Amino acid sequence: MNPTGLQWFKSSYSDNGGQCIExxxxxxxxxxxxxxxxxxxxxxxxxxxxxxxxxxxxDAVKRGEFGQG
Structure with a gap:
C-alpha cells in the first residue's frame, strides 16, 4: 500500500502508554x-x-472480546 496522500489519525481514546494504531x-x-x-x-x-x-x-474491541493487554 502506498501511504502517499493518506490522512492518518489516532483515536482520542489512544492515551494508553503508546499501544496505539492510526x-x-x-x-x-x-x-x-x-x-x-x-x-x-x-x-x-x-x-x-x-x-x-x-x-x-x-465492535469486538468495544465488547471486550480481546481482553486487556
Missing amino acids: VAANLVAARGVVPVRDSKDPDGPALAFSATAFVSFV
Whole structure:
C-alpha cells in the first residue's frame, strides 16, 4: 500500500502508554478500505482492511472480546 496522500489519525481514546494504531479514514468512502499502521512507526508498513472487517473488529474491541493487554 502506498501511504502517499493518506490522512492518518489516532483515536482520542489512544492515551494508553503508546499501544496505539492510526487509521487513514480518507479511503473508506472512496474505496471501502481502512489502512491501519502502528503509531510508533509511521514510516513502517501499513495494513489494509475492508471497512466491514474493520467495523467488526472495533465492535469486538468495544465488547471486550480481546481482553486487556
